[in-house]
Amino acid sequence: MIEQIPKRLFQVALVPATILAGAAQAQTYPAAIQSLEQQGVRVVESFDAPGGMTGYVGEMQGRSLAFYLTPDGDHVIVGTLLDAQGNNLSAASIDELVTGPKFAEAWSQLEESHWVRDGSADAETVVYTFTDPNCPYCYRFRQQAEPWIDAGKVQLRHIIVGILREDSLTKAATILGSDDPEAALHQHMDTYEQGGIEVDRKRVSAAHMDVKANDRLMQDLGLQATPSTLYKDGEGNVKMVQGLPNPQALQRMMGPRP
Structure with a gap:
C-alpha cells in the first residue's frame, strides 16, 4: 500500500x-x-x-x-x-x-483536524492515525492497539478519510456526522467483517466536507497509505509509521504492552 x-x-x-x-x-x-x-x-x-x-x-x-x-x-x-x-x-x-x-x-494541524477519539480522554499517550473505513490494515491496527486502549494508556485519534473505495467517503461521513462519533466508530469496527457501518445520508450531508478536509490534509502531508500514524517519542519528536506497524514499532509508539 x-x-x-x-x-x-x-x-x-x-x-x-x-x-x-x-x-x-x-x-x-x-x-x-x-x-x-x-x-x-x-x-x-x-x-x-x-x-x-x-x-x-x-x-x-x-x-x-x-x-x-x-x-x-x-x-x-x-x-x-x-x-x-x-x-x-x-x-x-x-x-x-x-x-x-x-x-x-x-502536529497542530492534526490536533485541529476532524478526528474521532478512541480511548480514555485522560490517556497519557495520544496517537493520530489516518483511517479509511474500508481499510483492512486500519482494522487490524485497531485490533493491535486494543490492549493499550482498554488499559487507558493510549488515546487513538482516528482522522477519518474516504479514499480507498467508492463508499469510503459516505461511511467516513456517517461516522463523523454521528451524534456520538466514537460509538459509531466502534460499531463500524465491530461489524467491519460484515461490511461495517450502514450509511446514513443525513449524517453524510452533515460531515462529508469534514472528510474531504481530512483527505486534503493527508495529501498535503505526502502520506500515501492507510493507516498512516503519527506519534511523539520519549523526547517529544514527532514520528510517522506508514502502513500496519510491526510489533517493535507498535511498542515505540504506545509503550510496553499492558
Missing part, C-alpha cells in the same frame, strides 16, 4: 552533468543536481556523506528522497545508502532534515 518513488528517477540513477551543461539556472547546485530539479525534485538540504560524496535530501510529489553527488561532481546517485552494518543512512538523513521537521510542524 506504500507507493514507490517514481521509477523514472531510478532509471537515471547516474546522471551526467553534461545533460544541462550551459543551461541557465538560478540555483547554485551542480549540473547533475539541477537535472533532478528539472524532473520535479525540490532540493531541501545538503549534508556531508560518506565516501567523499555530498548528500542531499529533497521532495518529489510529496515524497521525500535522498541522493548523493559523487566526488567528481559529475554524477548523482538516487537511492538508499547503507553502511557496513546495514544501517539505512538515507532514512536517517531524511528523518532529520525533512520528515521530522515537517511532521513536527504538522
Whole structure:
C-alpha cells in the first residue's frame, strides 16, 4: 500500500552533468543536481556523506528522497545508502532534515483536524492515525492497539478519510456526522467483517466536507497509505509509521504492552 518513488528517477540513477551543461539556472547546485530539479525534485538540504560524496535530501510529489553527488561532481546517485552494518543512512538523513521537521510542524494541524477519539480522554499517550473505513490494515491496527486502549494508556485519534473505495467517503461521513462519533466508530469496527457501518445520508450531508478536509490534509502531508500514524517519542519528536506497524514499532509508539 506504500507507493514507490517514481521509477523514472531510478532509471537515471547516474546522471551526467553534461545533460544541462550551459543551461541557465538560478540555483547554485551542480549540473547533475539541477537535472533532478528539472524532473520535479525540490532540493531541501545538503549534508556531508560518506565516501567523499555530498548528500542531499529533497521532495518529489510529496515524497521525500535522498541522493548523493559523487566526488567528481559529475554524477548523482538516487537511492538508499547503507553502511557496513546495514544501517539505512538515507532514512536517517531524511528523518532529520525533512520528515521530522515537517511532521513536527504538522502536529497542530492534526490536533485541529476532524478526528474521532478512541480511548480514555485522560490517556497519557495520544496517537493520530489516518483511517479509511474500508481499510483492512486500519482494522487490524485497531485490533493491535486494543490492549493499550482498554488499559487507558493510549488515546487513538482516528482522522477519518474516504479514499480507498467508492463508499469510503459516505461511511467516513456517517461516522463523523454521528451524534456520538466514537460509538459509531466502534460499531463500524465491530461489524467491519460484515461490511461495517450502514450509511446514513443525513449524517453524510452533515460531515462529508469534514472528510474531504481530512483527505486534503493527508495529501498535503505526502502520506500515501492507510493507516498512516503519527506519534511523539520519549523526547517529544514527532514520528510517522506508514502502513500496519510491526510489533517493535507498535511498542515505540504506545509503550510496553499492558
